Amino acid sequence: MRQDKTPIQRLYDRIPKTRCKAGCFRCCINYVQMAKEERERMGGYEWNGRCPHLTSDGKCGVYDARPLVCRIYGSSELLLCPDCECGEPLSEEETRSMLREYLKEADKLI
């Protein structure tokens, strides 16, 4: 049975794919804010100096359920990462528009 995506999951579909530098997990030691539904989807988030979903070999253990902030960094002209590859990043305008939609849907970030 097909499960409908939430508006936030539909935003994910508009974010270009990136490829991180091998072995880099610099983003995953920062505290990450997200919508309540994203936190639930990834099975909770108890930051302890790094993301609890970072695996011992430095990979994302909830890749398909990672929140928007983990997806958009490196994928936008406003949030470019010098160490990751992205074919065609979102423009500044697209990024601002997406973040406005996200904040509206998220209600508040936790």
Ligand code: SF4
């Ligand atoms: S986005 Fe950049 S800084 Fe973050 S984990 Fe990937 S390569 Fe590292």
Ligand code: SF4
């Ligand atoms: S959810 Fe995945 S990508 Fe995001 S901070 Fe945690 S380990 Fe890193």
